[in-house]
Amino acid sequence: MTPAKARALFRTTDVATTAGFSAGFAQANLIALDRRYAFDFLLFAQRNPKPCPVLGVLEPGQVSSDLLAGGDIRTDIPAYRVYERGSLIDEPLTASSYWTENTVAFLIGCSFTFEQALLDNGVPLPHIEQGKNVAMYRTDIECEPAGVFSGKMVVSMRPIPASLVSDAVRITSRYPAVHGAPVHVGDPATIGISDLGAPDFGEAIDIPPGTVPVFWACGVTPQSIVMSSKPDLAICHAPGKMLITDARDLVYQVP
Amino acid sequence: MTPAKARALFRTTDVATTAGFSAGFAQANLIALDRRYAFDFLLFAQRNPKPCPVLGVLEPGQVSSDLLAGGDIRTDIPAYRVYERGSLIDEPLTASSYWTENTVAFLIGCSFTFEQALLDNGVPLPHIEQGKNVAMYRTDIECEPAGVFSGKMVVSMRPIPASLVSDAVRITSRYPAVHGAPVHVGDPATIGISDLGAPDFGEAIDIPPGTVPVFWACGVTPQSIVMSSKPDLAICHAPGKMLITDARDLVYQVP
Numbered sequence: 001m002t003p004a005k006a007r008a009l010f011r012t013t014d015v016a017t018t019a020g021f022s023a024g025f026a027q028a029n030l031i032a033l034d035r036r037y038a039f040d041f042l043l044f045a046q047r048n049p050k051p052c053p054v055l056g057v058l059e060p061g062q063v064s065s066d067l068l069a070g071g072d073i074r075t076d077i078p079a080y081r082v083y084e085r086g087s088l089i090d091e092p093l094t095a096s097s098y099w100t101e102n103t104v105a106f107l108i109g110c111s112f113t114f115e116q117a118l119l120d121n122g123v124p125l126p127h128i129e130q131g132k133n134v135a136m137y138r139t140d141i142e143c144e145p146a147g148v149f150s151g152k153m154v155v156s157m158r159p160i161p162a163s164l165v166s167d168a169v170r171i172t173s174r175y176p177a178v179h180g181a182p183v184h185v186g187d188p189a190t191i192g193i194s195d196l197g198a199p200d201f202g203e204a205i206d207i208p209p210g211t212v213p214v215f216w217a218c219g220v221t222p223q224s225i226v227m228s229s230k231p232d233l234a235i236c237h238a239p240g241k242m243l244i245t246d247a248r249d250l251v252y253q254v255p
Numbered sequence: 256m257t258p259a260k261a262r263a264l265f266r267t268t269d270v271a272t273t274a275g276f277s278a279g280f281a282q283a284n285l286i287a288l289d290r291r292y293a294f295d296f297l298l299f300a301q302r303n304p305k306p307c308p309v310l311g312v313l314e315p316g317q318v319s320s321d322l323l324a325g326g327d328i329r330t331d332i333p334a335y336r337v338y339e340r341g342s343l344i345d346e347p348l349t350a351s352s353y354w355t356e357n358t359v360a361f362l363i364g365c366s367f368t369f370e371q372a373l374l375d376n377g378v379p380l381p382h383i384e385q386g387k388n389v390a391m392y393r394t395d396i397e398c399e400p401a402g403v404f405s406g407k408m409v410v411s412m413r414p415i416p417a418s419l420v421s422d423a424v425r426i427t428s429r430y431p432a433v434h435g436a437p438v439h440v441g442d443p444a445t446i447g448i449s450d451l452g453a454p455d456f457g458e459a460i461d462i463p464p465g466t467v468p469v470f471w472a473c474g475v476t477p478q479s480i481v482m483s484s485k486p487d488l489a490i491c492h493a494p495g496k497m498l499i500t501d502a503r504d505l506v507y508q509v510p
Contacts, residue, residue, distance in 0.1 A: 039294035042301065043312055057298055059402060147314060173510045254509045255428045 006244045007068060007076035014078045014093055017240035019112060026178070026249050027242035028055050028067070029108040029219045030077060031226060032095070032235040035060050038104040040147025041226065045106070047144035051153050051221035053109035053177045055245065055252075060102050067107060067245040074099045079238035086230040095235045103235070108219050109178035110242055111156060113249045114171070121171050123164050127205045133240070134158065136201035136218050140192030141183065143225065151225040155183060156218040157196065159211035168214055177252035184215040191215065261499045262323060262331035269333045269348055272495035274367060281433070281504050282497035283310050283322070284363040284474045285332060286481060287350070287490040290315050293359040295402025299477065300361070302399035306408050306476035308364035308432045310500065310507075315357050322362060322500040329354045334493035341485040350490045358490070363474050364433035365497055366411060368504045369426070376426050378419050382460045388495070389413065391456035391473050395447030396438065398480065406480040410438060411473040412451065414466035423469055432507035439470040446470065 001009070003022045010018070018027055033041055038057075045052040056067045063072050075094040082090040082098050092098075111134070115125055127134045134156045141153040160168045165185060173181035184191050196213060197204050201220055207213070226234055237243065256264070258277045265273070273282055288296055300307040311322045318327050330349040337345040337353050347353075366389070370380055382389045389411045396408040415423045420440060428436035439446050451468060452459050456475055462468070481489055492498065 035294070039290070039297060042294060042297050043314065046297065046301075046309055046312060054301055057301060059298065170510065176509065254431065255425065 003244045003246045004070060007071045010078040011072075011075045015241065018078065018242045018244055019240065022244045023116075024249055026055065026245050026247045026252060027110045027112050028245050029110055029223070030073070030105060030235070030237040030243055031108065031222060032099070032103050032105040033226070033231055034100075034233065035102045035104050037148070037231055040149055041106060041222075044143070044146035044149040044222065044225070047146050048221070049176060050180050050183060050217035051143065051219065053179060054106060055109050055177060055247065056107040058105040058107075060104055063099075067247055068243065069246050073105050073243070077237045077243050078241040081236045081238050083227060083234045083236070085232065086227040091238055098233060098235050107243060107245070108222060109252070110219055111179055111216065112242070113178040113252060114175045116249060117171050117175060118168060121167060123160065123168050123171065126159050126208055126211070127203070130205055132205050133202040135196070135199035135203060135205050136220055137188070137193045138200045143221065148229050149225050151228055153183070154201070154218045154220040154224055155191070155215040156202070157188075157213050157215050159205070159207045160214045161210055162212050165212050165214060172216065174253050174255075176254060179217050179219070182214045183217050186212055188213055258499045258501045259325060262326045265333040266327075266330045270496065273333065273497045273499055274495065277499045279504055281310065281500050281502045281507060282365045282367050283500050284365055284478070285328070285360060285490070285492040285498055286363065286477060287354070287358050287360040288481070288486055289355075289488065290357045290359050292403070292486055295404055296361060296477075296481065299398070299401035299404040299480070302401050303476070304431060305435050305438060305472035306398065306474065308434060309361060310364050310432060310502065311362040313360040313362075315359055318354075322502055323498065324501050328360050328498070332492045332498050333496040336491045336493050338482060338489040338491070340487065341482040346493055353488060353490050362498060362500070363477060364507070365474055366434055366471065367497070368433040368507060369430045371504060372426050372430060373423060376422060378415065378423050378426065381414050381463055381466070382458070385460055387460050388457040390451070390454035390458060390460050391475055392443070392448045393455045398476065403484050404480050406483055408438070409456070409473045409475040409479055410446070410470040411457070412443075412468050412470050414460070414462045415469045416465055417467050420467050420469060427471065429508050429510075431509060434472050434474070437469045438472050441467055443468055
């Protein structure tokens with residue numbers, strides 16, 4: 001299914017997850033904020049490109065772009081989550097009624113892109129084999145603050161066979177637009193994670209013997225940091241239900 | 256000379272150019288604007304990373320950062336240029352008297368970094384051999400507009416021996432933070448340049464036989480585009496007199 005057809009489908013139809021749709025095309029996280037937060041948030045992203053890689057920004061009044069040609073950011077995601085001062089108030093199928101002329105939409109890179117690159121290169125991903133959501137953890141790594149936004153980094157963890165860790169680093173470092181290289185390899189305690197069996201988001205996974213826990217900056221970070229600053233309103237995608245963009249995964253690969 | 260010592264020197268001393276100082280450390284262009292232009296400018300940079308690669312941003316009230324540890328952006332560049340509604344009104348040795356609590360400073364990557372990488376890899380640079388400033392041209396390539404900012408890209412041209420063009424592309428593509436890969440290789444007319452002998456900025460250079468003109472996005476682009484939008488005040492570095500940062504050139508290299 002082309003990205004345009006997938007977006008048209010999601011305009012009227014909810015799905016459990018967009019994972020697997022329009023293979024080869026990048027999916028994106030959405031965070032939409034009032035314009036008065038826009039500079040601080042874009043600056044936060046500039047300073048924290050690993051947890052917050054910006055694929056595109058729709059300015060006030062703009063509801064489409066070349067990342068979603070002919071589409072509408074307010075309707076083309078299967079489901080949205082709306083937060084008022086950091087609290088979830090609604091999970092609508094379209095966000096049109098919450099959108100104003102001052103809403104700025106940030107499209108943030110998603111790890112689906114680098115996971116596909118890992119699989120294509122023969123690096124196994126246990127959470128996918130186990131049919132689970134990736135395990136995510138709050139760390140004690142401080143993000144670079146920007147304006148009103150500050151807080152700790154959230155990471156995702158994938159257990160990688162020891163002999164493939166350097167491949168996993170090499171492969172993902174070529175995708176800085178989708179979280180890039182790992183932020184940490186090995187001992188979870190060093191970055192403030194006390195128990196791999198108790199993730200803060202996602203699901204605990206069985207860790208195969210002979211693997212090393214490898215940690216990547218996670219797109220949950222900006223969402224968690226924005227929420228803790230309690231903006232009047234924030235409009236996000238519902239978890240696992242991403243915007244399918246017209247950008248091929250491969251355009252985000254660097255040399 | 257360490258970057259910190261160079262900045263201390265330039266706090267009180269002007270020089271013809273910072274080229275050659277603190278070899279191995281990145282130099283940066285400065286554009287400082289009132290905060291009301293800050294989101295539009297940062298968004299312009301996000302949409303046009305080749306002409307406008309952001310190394311760092313100093314928010315209102317911030318005059319130093321880890322790019323200039325212990326320094327002061329208002330004084331540590333040898334000389335500044337101040338523009339009022341797009342017209343040059345002053346070329347002071349310090350910018351302190353023009354700085355306000357609402358000034359936001361953008362530090363933009365500079366081609367010195369990738370030129371060093373080219374030279375280190377054995378790619379000759381005729382303008383340096385000829386003791387000239389690089390030749391720069393206005394093109395008909397439209398930048399992606401953002402808010403109040405829009406306009407054409409300015410490029411720099413380096414004639415590269417035909418057998419080394421692919422090396423030059425490969426080497427500079429590893430430095431996206433300092434303009435990255437060329438935007439055009441070959442016929443200047445295709446991008447609206449009618450006469451290589453008549454650059455719009457810098458100096459015309461003698462083009463050695465057997466070379467191909469290779470065009471990179473140039474840091475003059477954001478300056479030219481900001482000026483054409485006539486902000487009340489813009490504070491820039493004086494040409495060739497850059498901020499010497501504490502960041503090693505090599506940290507900007509991608510895999």
